[in-house]
Amino acid sequence: MNNHEPVATVEPQSNNRRLVLFPLPFQGHINPMLQLANILHTKGFKIIIIHTDFNSPNQSNYPQFTFVSISAGLSKSKDGSLNLDTSNYVINFLNKSCIEPFTVCMAKLLELEPVTCLISDAIWHFTQSVADSLKLKRIVLRTSSMSCIPVYAAFVLGEKSYFKTTIKEELELMTEKDIEEIHKDRSEKGNKELILYVSFGSIAQMSEAEFSDMAWGLANSKQRFLWVVRPGSIYGSQWLESLPKGFMEEVGERGRIVKWAPQQEVLAHQAIGCFWTHNGWNSTLESICEGVPMICSPCSYDQPINARYVTDVWKIGAMLDEEMNWEQTGIAIKKVITGKEGSEMRQRSKSLQEKVNKSMQKGGSAYQSLENLVDYILSI
Numbered sequence: 192m193n194n195h196e197p198v199a200t201v202e203p204q205s206n207n208r209r210l211v212l213f214p215l216p217f218q219g220h221i222n223p224m225l226q227l228a229n230i231l232h233t234k235g236f237k238i239i240i241i242h243t244d245f246n247s248p249n250q251s252n253y254p255q256f257t258f259v260s261i262s263a264g265l266s267k268s269k270d271g272s273l274n275l276d277t278s279n280y281v282i283n284f285l286n287k288s289c290i291e292p293f294t295v296c297m298a299k300l301l302e303l304e305p306v307t308c309l310i311s312d313a314i315w316h317f318t319q320s321v322a323d324s325l326k327l328k329r330i331v332l333r334t335s336s337m338s339c340i341p342v343y344a345a346f347v348l349g350e351k352s353y354f355k356t357t358i359k360e361e362l363e364l365m366t367e368k369d370i371e372e373i374h375k376d377r378s379e380k381g382n383k384e385l386i387l388y389v390s391f392g393s394i395a396q397m398s399e400a401e402f403s404d405m406a407w408g409l410a411n412s413k414q415r416f417l418w419v420v421r422p423g424s425i426y427g428s429q430w431l432e433s434l435p436k437g438f439m440e441e442v443g444e445r446g447r448i449v450k451w452a453p454q455q456e457v458l459a460h461q462a463i464g465c466f467w468t469h470n471g472w473n474s475t476l477e478s479i480c481e482g483v484p485m486i487c488s489p490c491s492y493d494q495p496i497n498a499r500y501v502t503d504v505w506k507i508g509a510m511l512d513e514e515m516n517w518e519q520t521g522i523a524i525k526k527v528i529t530g531k532e533g534s535e536m537r538q539r540s541k542s543l544q545e546k547v548n549k550s551m552q553k554g555g556s557a558y559q560s561l562e563n564l565v566d567y568i569l570s571i
């Protein structure tokens with residue numbers, strides 16, 4: 192789902208039913224849950240979002256919802272020690288620490304007024320038994336693609352942790368004004384070069400060596416770029432300390448690095464010609480919804496599966512081989528942005544975007560699925 196006019200044809204309705212939604216506190220899980228909430232709100236449901244006091248959603252963007260905070264039981268010092276190695280622990284920890292506050296909160300809400308059902312992230316494992324104990328129906332939102340389900344079923348991952356996370360600190364946000372400045376620059380100089388947008392989502396981390404290769408790959412591509420480097424996303428660095436010497440001088444005004452960007456707005460801008468992504472499912476969908484071809488560097492979880500669809504099934508992106516050195520990376524980037532292959536990918540991306548838009552119009556498959564969901568909830 193994409194939150195640019197998710198279902199443009201939905202008529203505002205009113206049914207006075209209350210729904211409680213409970214997102215997992217990670218960006219890639221919060222965004223789709225809030226998008227679903229928006230759609231259900233346009234269908235007349237009253238929306239209550241229960242969220243943890245850890246990584247709380249930005250409430251100011253959603254005055255139409257009621258937000259209720261519960262304690263996640265993570266002390267500040269524990270927050271600070273979160274990294275790739277402890278992240279599985281965090282998921283498990285939250286699935287225990289939230290049981291009591293969530294149950295109490297849910298029971299209080301039920302005392303006030305009936306709730307039609309609970310919609311919780313699939314990773315909130317404990318919520319089914321809470322819903323059962325309160326005689327409440329529960330619907331699960333999975334935030335990864337459908338195609339991952341059979342693949343997961345076929346793999347045994349063993350005991351190794353594949354979940355990567357980091358705490359989002361006070362981030363220097365990129366504003367719309369910043370985007371306009373970069374793009375103004377493009378039109379004032381009559382510069383029609385396409386810009387590469389680079390972001391690896393909200394939780395992935397990389398080594399200094401990988402970061403350095405990425406930087407030189409970008410420099411070597413000779414393309415203009417906007418690069419999101421989240422603070423804490425490079426092991427052992429606060430932010431850009433491990434940027435290789437000479438990189439800034441080499442790229443000059445061609446490149447800009449920010450701590451966070453309003454990604455959907457960036458991707459929607461006509462100047463963006465390609466997205467170098469880790470292929471988180473949200474990022475992949477957002478790129479498809481804006482008709483932007485991708486350069487794929489999947490890290491973990493569902494990302495390799497998503498990337499395989501992008502490159503081999505839809506043919507709207509190129510995979511970067513892990514073995515590539517920075518020179519080869521630079522050449523691969525340049526090919527997608529300026530080469531014939533890239534322009535064919537761009538055409539296919541645009542036609543996939545059209546198909547997606549159609550699926551969200553009345554009679555389309557996404558539209559119909561949402562209608563079915565609403566009918567189901569109303570039948571509870």
Ligand code: UDP
Binds near residue numbers: 218451471
């Ligand atoms: N995102 C953003 N700005 C950034 C980086 C990420 O708005 O600078 C958003 C992005 O639009 C997406 C989410 O964060 O909706 C990341 O989710 P995704 O599933 O792509 O990856 P994850 O963070 O779960 O690995």
